[in-house]
Amino acid sequence: MKHHFIDRYSGLNSLIHRQNTKLKLLIAIGFIVFVISLPRIDIQDFVLFQIFLLVLILLSKVPVMHFVKNYLVLLPFILLAGLSTLLSVPRTAYRPILNGTGLHSFLALLARSTLSVETIILLVSTTRFDDILKALRDFRVPSLLVSILSFIYRYIFLIVDEFLRTRIAAVTRSNGRFGPRTWAQMASNILLRSIERGEMIYISMKARGFHGEVKTLREEVFGAKEWFIMAAFAATIWLLWKI
């Protein structure tokens, strides 16, 4: 079974795809931190940032629908997180009510989350995941953390594959009775198999000389060009915010 979840479009060739991974990672993180930590974000800021992101998305050649679909997947989580701000309790009230402050902070949260999510999707759609891992290693992110991410990326496909196959096998034999019990058994089955597989993978790593640290070769260099692009990007964001 073939499926692409995270980096379906990361193999395209566009201006954005060709940029240095560390540069893209720094800009993405910087932009998200900036958007989140702005003291206030009004509709004009949001629209300007949104237009700016749209330009980048169009430059990346990644279909806009890809962003929409992925965003819709994440939207329920954002809304759930926003619920608490929407129903914020003023000190004078006894029970949660809808009020102006609550609505405003809810919209602000929605705006910040939307921009952040789009940035993340843009990053992973224009950068190969292994390059991101390499950049994280270069940024001295703890190697254990990077290794865990690397294994999640490598094996999420297999687990989903296994899940889909098990589901088909269960459905074809369930005679229409596919209830929570079957789901639970399927989940435990997959968990057990994952544990077994994990042990075997560890043995296979040890057999190739693994001693606790995953080593890879480094290739990309962060040069003057990258510093320049980063400065230009920061200046543009600053200007958009100041308009």
Add this chain to the structure above:
Amino acid sequence: MENLIEVTDLVVEYDDRRVLDAISFGVKANEMVGLIGPNGAGKTTLLMALRKLIKFDGSISYNGISEADIGIVFQNPDIQLFMPTVFDDVAFGPMNQGLNASEVQRRVEEALARVGLSGFERRQPHHLSEGEKKKVAIATVLSMKPSVYLLDEPTTGLDPLSRFEIGKIICDIKGTVIVASHDLDLVAGLVDRVIVLNGGKIVADGYVDEILADKELLVRNRLLPPDDIKSLCRSSR
């Protein structure tokens, strides 16, 4: 000539089940040995024990080599390939051997060329076909240049051409090779010596042509069906 690997009274137990039962044999340097036996005979366990990856009783001694000189290719390539790209996976062993960047690069290119997959460096293992995965799995060990290769079921689940190609790759391996398989045609084409394993014990150990000609031995050890599979039931139903 003294044996490169000497196994004496090897016993492996999982929980209370004895998977290998007092096995003894030796393998000479540059020998290519076939390890055949039905499912559950203990072939995989024996390979893992030979590399000292699992606990065992008895003794396994190496003559002039260490564990690090023994490469093992597992049956399931999804266990062998755990890195995000083919390059990273083939480079994993050489990197752990402490080789420098240019040497690692050279080893990866060479190993991928030997399995006919040059240019696959940036591919992701989960997007490869089963045959390609098996070849990359072999490359991950070729790149380490070990003295001994332990190959577990290298051709299971492959189409006839991939099976043939893998056979050719194994032929070209320089060094000592132990191939565990129940693909008798492959074994016949590769090795001179065959060890038959069943129920955790060595049932036979000898010259390939003699063992493969002993139909009774093969049937008894579930390596050959009692009747020709082509005469199953067609036209009789």
